[in-house]
Amino acid sequence: MNQNPAEREAFLAQIEALRAERAALISDNAVTPEDDSPEAIAQAYREQARQSAQLFAEIKGIDDAIAALEAQLRQIKSDRRSLQISTRQQSLKEEVEEGRQQAKIHAERINELASELATEIKALKESADLLSPLYWQVYYKPFITGFQTISVPHVRSDGDVWTIVNRVV
Secondary structure, three states, X not given: OOOOHHHHHHHHHHHHHHHHHHHHHHHHOOXXXXXXXXXXXXXXXXXXHHHOHHHHHHHHHHHHHHHHHHHHHHHHHHHHHHXXXXXXXXXXXXXXXXXXXXXXXXHHHHHHHHHHHHHHHHHHHXXXXXXXXXXXXXXXOOOOOOHHHOEEEEEEEOOOOEEEEEEEO
């Protein structure tokens, strides 16, 4: 249920009018006991209730109407809050999806560069394997070291979680 501010104001105005009417009915019919004893106070209220049963029924009706309007207003506010939460949730999902698309583009580029880098490293290793024996003879040390620990990043996904792993070349 969609609530506009005018509808909300109408509810609040009606509730205030009912409260004012109730206050007027009660103030016009104030109870004045003979003294301050508990028995006198109870007797005064009983006497007033007997004399004005219709007035108290009307006040009860006003109280019930106020309670019903407040309950309906709370329901409308709750529905509106649920709609806002749902809209916010949808907005977050759209934002996440946009971010995932951007991340996918970057991940594909990283994987592409990693593949190119792996190819270049393998080519360098082949050159080093050919050149190393001659290099040892001339300089008495290795030409390139550390090929066992060369790795390149690779991004993979199971659909929900993305993982960056290092692949040894």
